[in-house]
Amino acid sequence: MRLPLPAVPSTGCSDMSTASITVHSLTKSYGDLTALDSFDLAVEQGSIFGLLGPNGAGKTTLIRILTTLMRQSGGDASIEGLDTRHAGRAIRSMIGVVSQENSLDRYLTARENLELHARLHGMERRVYAPRIDELLALMGLSGRQKDFPDTFSGGMQRRLVIARALVHQPVVLFLDEPTTGLDPQSRRAVWEYIRSLAGSMTIFLTTHYLEEAEQLCDRIAIMDHGRLIAIGSTQELKDRLSGATVYEIEFTGEGADRYAGILGAMPCVLDIKRVDNKITVTLECWECLSEIVTALGGAPIRRISLQERTLEDVFISLTGEKVRE
């Protein structure tokens, strides 16, 4: 089932004066391909904002424009009130970026990686040395600071990249798929670090892990084909699917097949699926449940349970099930 696309989603920040990131009618084209199509967005200061979208939706293009690595074809984007087209250096001095690739220097030790980054930000040794000590301790890497990143696990490398992005105490932190390729333990450790930063800076996160967005983000935007298609808190996004209610009915013995036929013919049933002795029915609204119970009178039922909608349900309903190239 697909939800109709909202006509014009709100940009997500009620008071624009408190917005850390603002994007207005942002467009980016590569020849005939439009990667961003009149994209609007506002991210509140101090919040953790998640951007979701299938491959090729335009997430990386948006991040590259916001981090001043790329110029837009049209529209405006600003970070803390500074225009990305005209204040690149000033913006880069106040942002931290964790890119998809680790981009660590394998010929420098963990500490030297952070020191180089600090020097590129014009920090003096007396300022950056204690800051690096603090970050290495926070990321649990103090004991490995003289080792080369190649000898680190994927999770440790990721933590080092995050530490590097924090050396100069950024106001806005961009995290582009920060936990891709990590095992569940390392992923949760990275989540903890991100949570610990909440409130001290604005965090802009892209991820393919919907659980990650659900766990971390105050607000989530879903984009596809270069356009913003939904925005809100996790609950607000799930509520968009609340018009339809899904129940799972488990039968004790035979009969699932017969009752699937009966339920499938009812007008209030939007969708029905049967797997073994379980039927999953999607109802028009929860009020239809009484009709279902009546129709199932006398059936050998073990359990009827309401299925909670997940962020993934919302994502799939908005972006479709088709695999993107």
Place this chain on the structure above:
Amino acid sequence: MLRGSLAIWQRDMLILRRSIISELVAVVAYPLTIYLAFGVGMQGYIGLVDGAPYSMFIAPGLITMTAVNAAYNESVWSLWFHRRVQFTIESYRVTPISVSEIVIAKILSGFTHGIIKGCVVGVVIFAITPFRFPLEHLVQYLLFLIPGSAFFSCAGVISGTVMDKPETIGKVEAVLVMPLIFMSGLFFPLSSYPPAVIPWVRALPTTAIFEGARRALVAGEMMPLAALQIWLSALLTFVAAVYIFRRKMSE
């Protein structure tokens, strides 16, 4: 303005310091082998070239070749590796430094590699061979070696910027860089070419480097036009390297 360049150059020098012994062994081995094989082994068959024993004739060229090769190789591979493999260029670009600062740092690093390695090969050749030159000739020689290394460092940056595949870099080196070096009077005098070809060969910046450097070091002779040619070539390739790198980064 060049804070970023300095930080990146210092990083590159730290890596060079760490691996200096293995780097120098590798860099000395090649010209020394050529010197022994051609300069000593072939000397009896070749006799005098331009009035000098063959080993004396090729020695300055080998020092110069080491310097420009080192400058080119450091720039091309470093830029390619940092751009395509390690993505460190990307991490530099999200800091408040300009793209020009990054490319200037890489040019400086290639240049420094060239000068250091050329000098080390010069010292080794001076130490273990009978090749000698008056020390006062060094100043004139450096007037060619410095822009020569800068020229090749900039050329390396251009190659490392525009080429995405390592095999292409290898092919360009084999088809363009090495022939330009070898055909510029490194192993034989330019008078060996047919008269009609000589003006074309002289027009090459590599000829200005090798011919000018040899005459400066051996005879203390200054070739102002050749010096001007190589300084101008270095300046032009520097401008081109910065422009091409900036364009590539904006893609």
